[in-house]
Amino acid sequence: MIFSLTILGSSSALPTSLRFPTAHVLNVHERLFLIDCGEGAQIQLRRYHLKMNRINHAFISHVHGDHTLGLIGLLSTFNLLGRKNPFTVFAPSEFEEALFFNLKFYANNLTFPVNFVPVDTFKSQVIYEDKHVMVTTLPLHHRVPAVGYLFTEVVDKLNIKKTFIDKYKPGVGNILRIKAGNDYVSSDGTVICNSDITYHSHLPRKYAYCSDTLYSERLVGLVKNVDLLYHEATFSHNDLELARATGHSTAVQAATVASKANVDMLLIGHFSSRYKKIGDLEHEAKQVFEKTVAVSDGQTFTVPEKRNILV
Amino acid sequence: MIFSLTILGSSSALPTSLRFPTAHVLNVHERLFLIDCGEGAQIQLRRYHLKMNRINHAFISHVHGDHTLGLIGLLSTFNLLGRKNPFTVFAPSEFEEALFFNLKFYANNLTFPVNFVPVDTFKSQVIYEDKHVMVTTLPLHHRVPAVGYLFTEVVDKLNIKKTFIDKYKPGVGNILRIKAGNDYVSSDGTVICNSDITYHSHLPRKYAYCSDTLYSERLVGLVKNVDLLYHEATFSHNDLELARATGHSTAVQAATVASKANVDMLLIGHFSSRYKKIGDLEHEAKQVFEKTVAVSDGQTFTVPEKRNILV
Numbered sequence: 001m002i003f004s005l006t007i008l009g010s011s012s013a014l015p016t017s018l019r020f021p022t023a024h025v026l027n028v029h030e031r032l033f034l035i036d037c038g039e040g041a042q043i044q045l046r047r048y049h050l051k052m053n054r055i056n057h058a059f060i061s062h063v064h065g066d067h068t069l070g071l072i073g074l075l076s077t078f079n080l081l082g083r084k085n086p087f088t089v090f091a092p093s094e095f096e097e098a099l100f101f102n103l104k105f106y107a108n109n110l111t112f113p114v115n116f117v118p119v120d121t122f123k124s125q126v127i128y129e130d131k132h133v134m135v136t137t138l139p140l141h142h143r144v145p146a147v148g149y150l151f152t153e154v155v156d157k158l159n160i161k162k163t164f165i166d167k168y169k170p171g172v173g174n175i176l177r178i179k180a181g182n183d184y185v186s187s188d189g190t191v192i193c194n195s196d197i198t199y200h201s202h203l204p205r206k207y208a209y210c211s212d213t214l215y216s217e218r219l220v221g222l223v224k225n226v227d228l229l230y231h232e233a234t235f236s237h238n239d240l241e242l243a244r245a246t247g248h249s250t251a252v253q254a255a256t257v258a259s260k261a262n263v264d265m266l267l268i269g270h271f272s273s274r275y276k277k278i279g280d281l282e283h284e285a286k287q288v289f290e291k292t293v294a295v296s297d298g299q300t301f302t303v304p305e306k307r308n309i310l311v
Numbered sequence: 312m313i314f315s316l317t318i319l320g321s322s323s324a325l326p327t328s329l330r331f332p333t334a335h336v337l338n339v340h341e342r343l344f345l346i347d348c349g350e351g352a353q354i355q356l357r358r359y360h361l362k363m364n365r366i367n368h369a370f371i372s373h374v375h376g377d378h379t380l381g382l383i384g385l386l387s388t389f390n391l392l393g394r395k396n397p398f399t400v401f402a403p404s405e406f407e408e409a410l411f412f413n414l415k416f417y418a419n420n421l422t423f424p425v426n427f428v429p430v431d432t433f434k435s436q437v438i439y440e441d442k443h444v445m446v447t448t449l450p451l452h453h454r455v456p457a458v459g460y461l462f463t464e465v466v467d468k469l470n471i472k473k474t475f476i477d478k479y480k481p482g483v484g485n486i487l488r489i490k491a492g493n494d495y496v497s498s499d500g501t502v503i504c505n506s507d508i509t510y511h512s513h514l515p516r517k518y519a520y521c522s523d524t525l526y527s528e529r530l531v532g533l534v535k536n537v538d539l540l541y542h543e544a545t546f547s548h549n550d551l552e553l554a555r556a557t558g559h560s561t562a563v564q565a566a567t568v569a570s571k572a573n574v575d576m577l578l579i580g581h582f583s584s585r586y587k588k589i590g591d592l593e594h595e596a597k598q599v600f601e602k603t604v605a606v607s608d609g610q611t612f613t614v615p616e617k618r619n620i621l622v
Contacts, residue, residue, distance in 0.1 A: 013391055017358040020351075021384075039384045040331075040351040047328040065387045065417040069380075073332075073350045076376045080324055098416045105409045106376040 001029045003153055003205040004302040005228060007295045008044035010269040012212075012234050012248075013066045015039070020297055021066040022270055024230065025050055026151055026207055028133045034058040034074075035149060035209050041070035042077050048298055053083070057128065059135065060091035061211055062146035068095065075114065076107045083112040090127055090135075092145040093118035121145040124222055131156065138222050140213035143247040148210035150223065157201040159308075164197040203306040208263075211270050214244065215253040220260040227303045229258050233268035233281055233294075251281040255288035266292040267301065312340045314464055314516040315613035316539060318606045319355035321580040323545050323559075324377045326350070331608055332377040333581055335541065336361055337462055337518055339444045345369040345385075346460060346520050352381035353388050359609055364394070368439065370446065371402035372522055373457035379406065386425065387418045394423040401438055401446075403456040404429035432456035435533055442467065449533050451524035454558040459521035461534065468512040470619075475508040514617040519574075522581050525555065526564040531571040538614045540569050544579035544592055544605075562592040566599035577603040578612065 004027045009020030021038025025045070032054040034041070045052055052074070061067055068091075075087065089099060096116050103114060119127055119137050128135040131154055138148035158179050164170075168186060170178065178184055184192040208223040211232035223229055231254035235243040243250050251268055258266035266289050271278055282294035293301075315338045320331030332349025336356070343365040345352070356363055363385075372378055379402075386398065400410060407427050414425060430438055430448050439446040442465055449459035469490050475481075479497060481489065489495055495503040519534040522543035534540055542565035546554040554561050562579055569577035577600050582589055593605035604612075 014388055015354050015357065015384075017354070020354060039381065040354055043326050043328070043331060043351055046326065063416075065384060069384050069387075069417070070350065073326075073376055073380050077325055098413070101412055102409070105374075106380070 001305060002027050002302065003029075003207075003305075004300050005207055005230070005267075006048055006050060006300045007267075007269065007297055008041050008048070009038045010271065010295050010297050011038075011066070012232075012270045012272050013064070014273040015066075016273050018297065019271070019273075020044055021069070022211060023067075023070060024209060025055070028151065028153060030054065031056070031130075031132055033133070033135075033151065036061055036067040036211070037069075037071040037074060038066050039069040039073075042074040044297065045074075048300075052078070053081075053085075056085055056087060058087070058089045058091075059149045059209075060089060060095055061140070061148060061209070062092055062142055062144050063095045063098065064144065064212070067211075068098075071099070072102045072106050075103065075110070078112065079107045079110050086113045086115055088115040088117060090117045090119050090149075092121050092147065094145065119147055121147045129154070136222075138208065138210060138219060140210060140219070141216055141247065142212045142214070146212060148208060148213070148219070150226070151207045151209075153204040153206070155200045155202045155204050158194075158198040159201045161197050161199060164192075168192075200308050203308050205303045205306060207303070210257070212248055214247055215249050215256065220257055223257070223261045223263065225262055225264075227264045227306075228267065228301060229261065229263040229265070230267040230269065230295075231257055232270035233285060234270050234272050236275065236281055236284060251285040252288055255285035255292055258289040258292070264291065264303075265301070267295050268292060269295045312616060313338050313613065314340075314518075314616075315611050316518055316541070316578075317359055317361060317611045318578075318580065318608055319352050319359070320349045321582065321606050321608055322349075322377070323543075323581045323583050324375070325584040326377075327584050329608065330582070330584075331355055332380070333522060334378075334381060335520060336366070339462065339464060341365065342367070342441075342443055344444070344446075344462065347372050347378040347522070348380075348382040348385060349377050350380040350384075353385040355608065356385075359611075363389070364392075364396075367396055367398060369398070369400045369402075370460045370520075371400060371406055372451070372459060372520070373403055373453055373455050374406045374409065375455065375523070378522075379409075382410070383413045383417050386414065386421070389423065390418045390421050397424045397426055399426040399428060401428045401430050401460075403432050403458065405456065430458055432458045440465070447533075449519065449521060449530060451521060451530070452527055452558065453523045453525070457523060459519060459524070459530070461537070462518045462520075464515040464517070466511045466513045466515050469505075469509040470512045472508050472510060475503075479503075511619050514619050516614045516617060518614070521568070523559055525558055526560050526567065531568055534568070534572045534574065536573055536575075538575045538617075539578065539612060540572065540574040540576070541578040541580065541606075542568055543581035544596060545581050545583050547586065547592055547595055562596040563599055566596035566603055569596075569600040569603065575602065575614075576612070578606050579603060580606045
């Protein structure tokens with residue numbers, strides 16, 4: 001089962017000839033989740049052969065144009081393609097007005113419903129859950145209300161502990177019932193709780209998206225041990241004051257969050273167009289956290305399945 | 312003095328991985344005029360090394376998103392770059408509401424003024440003139456009010472007729488005065504009118520932009536003899552009914568306008584994403600008008616100066 005992230009855009013507010021504004025797509029078990037939607041996101045979706053009709057949700061971090069201006073074009077395209085499935089936008093409440101004004105202006109009489117779910121930018125809470133993924137908000141600190149999003153894979157396949165099988169020797173019928181989540185009832189009527197005799201076959205994979213934000217200690221606690229952390233690194237640490245003044249982070253700060261949170265891999269992006277050599281920002285981050293990649297548009301990062309081997 | 316057109320986007324409503332939505336840039340004597348502004352236009356401007364700060368005017372044909380959704384991103388970028396020069400948007404009046412709503416939402420406290428000039432979509436009239444170019448509207452027939460734009464170079468350099476020089480042998484001082492537009496006064500007080508003894512050194516170059524529109528006989532009269540005619544060709548003539556139903560033209564119809572108007576060169580674009588081989592549309596048009604090019608994003612078409620040689 002796939003769990004992979006594709007970068008559609010990696011610039012900050014000023015796009016360059018090589019970097020589109022921010023947008024990510026997370027593929028969880030072949031369902032695609034759009035995370036921010038900068039201008040041109042629909043063009044990038046086509047360029048990187050991502051199937052638009054598998055996207056049913058957009059998670060918007062904040063209302064700035066470099067994170068949102070591609071959404072009306074994408075929804076207009078869905079409309080022209082005769083989409084029927086509902087589309088849900090999660091975003092800070094400020095975004096609702098612009099979303100529906102522009103939908104009415106540019107894509108009136110939609111062939112599909114668009115739902116808006118306002119997210120609290122102060123609390124960390126679960127805002128979405130289906131049988132594949134759970135999404136939790138990550139409060140950020142920017143010039144306007146902003147949240148990141150933590151995507152946690154839902155793993156529901158149960159394995160039965162070997163110790164139980166050796167002891168009780170359950171038949172095939174019982175094994176199927178236990179794997180479906182039921183308790184075990186022995187021939188003498190003893191009930192053994194399902195959770196005592198099973199374990200998940202895999203560990204949940206996790207992706208945390210954090211943009212745009214100042215360095216935040218609170219964030220460290222919220223993204224502990226994730227497989228993939230994306231943290232904006234708009235500036236070099238040499239420009240720390242500029243980062244602070246504009247509500248952004250430096251490459252060193254992004255790496256500090258990654259290091260403290262003990263993540264598997266750090267992705268940095270949202271680079272200011274002032275830096276011509278993005279390798280320098282990557283190098284800067286790597287001094288603090290070695291497993292850092294400065295992303296480029298079109299890159300895909302796949303997290304392999306993590307088997308839960310019970311020792 | 313340059314007169315050239317660069318194609319930023321050549322798709323119709325659904326962009327493809329190779330074609331951005333519609334936007335053109337006309338360079339007249341190093342001043343850039345933006346014509347429509349589909350999503351991603353600012354990215355294409357950077358990709359094709361066009362100097363954004365030389366753009367002071369946008370001419371919008373109609374309010375559909377594939378012709379306008381790039382404008383707020385571009386104006387936001389100007390704002391971030393600290394632009395001071397006013398920017399003027401010419402468009403059908405319906406566009407004003409969306410323009411200012413989104414400017415307020417996405418780019419409040421602009422560093423430069425944005426002026427809106429509503430254009431009449433029924434009359435053909437001069438809406439802009441400076442010392443390099445004159446812009447005339449071209450009423451179109453689409454599902455919403457729409458206009459094209461005719462750009463006519465202003466040529467003001469005067470040459471003096473050889474017959475006058477041979478007869479009157481004016482001195483250097485007189486020659487400079489006549490070239491500046493003054494009448495000639497001979498030593499005996501005779502006044503000879505400037506227009507009788509001068510002619511323009513060059514013929515004005517002309518570019519006509521016509522998108523989106525049904526086939527229009529009226530348009531033929533308005534784009535007579537232009538050097539460069541861009542006419543949308545969303546559909547193949549095999550899909551004529553679809554073109555009619557959606558307010559668009561076929562490649563044959565675009566070529567018919569070009570042929571009847573006796574233009575120098577026809578550019579077709581705004582192709583429906585249903586056509587995988589755009590060469591087929593070009594071939595179709597060429598059967599009617601040989602000097603047709605099906606445009607691609609990034610192409611530049613330069614019209615050479617046309618010296619006015621008085622025989």
